Amino acid sequence: MSDLAQRRDDVVTPTQDDETRKVRYRGGGFSPKPRAFIAPIVFLVLVVIWEIGSHFGLIPPIVLPSPSEVLQALKDLVQSGLLWKHLSASLYRLIIGFTCGTILGLAAGALIGLWSYPRAALRPLVAAIFPIPKIALLPLFIIWFGIGEGSKVATILFGSFFPTVIATYGGIDAVDRSLINMGQSFNLSRWSIIRKIIFPSALPAILNGMRISASISIILLVAAEMIGAEYGIGAYVLLAGNLMSTDQLIAGVILLSILGLVVSYLISLAEQYFLRWRK
């Protein structure tokens, strides 16, 4: 009896010589935090190493010109007024092709997402044409629309059309059924349900699709301009390569990088504005 009481006591208050340890923290981690200052430092360090390497002849100029030479090439481009000529030609093709492709893609995606017959008719067609690399169609477009602007715009239009279609009807398919039911239960008109419930629900998916189609458009822009164009960043890069002037070539590539960043920034802005309810 006393034995038992003794033992119970032990459990309740551990004796002094029992080791007391704090429970080790083992949660946390696996969540990268923003470190704003790192990116510029890495960028700067790389450019400095590159400049030093070029300066001391470690990097042959024909392989990679020094950053200062690239900068000079960019300056020349600005001063000669050619920058605007190339850039405007590229932007014109990109904006027209991407805008038309996106608008048509939204329309086709909405048709597929909302009605049975267009869905049955168009979805297999989209599935069959989507995987074709659109560059393969460029020669055909040149025959159809000529070597001028028509074929280039058509390629970009095609390239941005299909991802938009797929993103749009995917977004519409994923709309929460209970919200549509709610709209019906309050007697909202069909058009109201589409405009006020389905479209905003599908918008995140549509904007995601635009991100993809925008980057595809830039790829196609450069490819189309390399095949036959007098002006345009793609033409400029190709010409620089033919003349072995790598400084101009790299300058052109930097312009493309900036173009891509600007486009993705604009889409981020659109997301921030249209999806502000999500945050």
Added chain:
Amino acid sequence: MDLEIRNLSHKYNDLEVLKSISLEIRSGQIVCIVGPSGCGKSTLLRMIGGLEQPTSGGVYQIGEPPADSLNPLTYIFQDFALLPWRTAWGNISLVLEEHNLGAEAVRERIENVLERTRLTEFANAYPRQLSGGMKQRVAIARALAVNPAVLLMDEPLSALDSQTRELLMDDFVALWQREAFTACYVTHNLAEAVALGHKIIVLSRRPGVIRNVVEIPVPIGERQHGSPELIEIQDQLWEMMREEALSADRELADV
């Protein structure tokens, strides 16, 4: 306006879900439908409001709904069904936008229902900023905004924690006392049914038939939480449902 369900049956392919259901919902009455899970009570409610079509039989409106009712049969859903991109205000205005009421009348209506559900200060909050209970109150405000003739409530409290549930129950009672509304209230919670129902319909498990109708004579405003009378009724209901629930629980879901 009264509602009458006449000999309603429903089958999904060969599976009988509801069988010869007949019941009446009188104006100013709250009718609760209880039953084990999968007995088709939510399906029945969807049919009452015209969101689903029964295989045979039907639901009939007797008499005209009040002239100012914009949407006579109005639902309150279990999952609230609020648009996340609209504020509380915007979610309510959604259901008023098509009625050409004029901006001033819409504003008045919204302010009125926000006040009745004690949400005035949350008019500009998005659903993600609101707790479950608040979200359901926005949904209730939205339903009240169209002056429904009959409220169809599909387990409106089931997605909430038990404290919030108690609070919202009190809200329902207060709302009903302020202005008696007609409602069909589907739930699996017998305490809710006993607190709110004038009439409680007990459905059996699949195929759902009406097993029993229990009327509670105590006025809704005078029902004391845990009074012996109510507890007795609740126990009776539980006795009726117990076996059904037990065997429903042991059924394979995909049969």
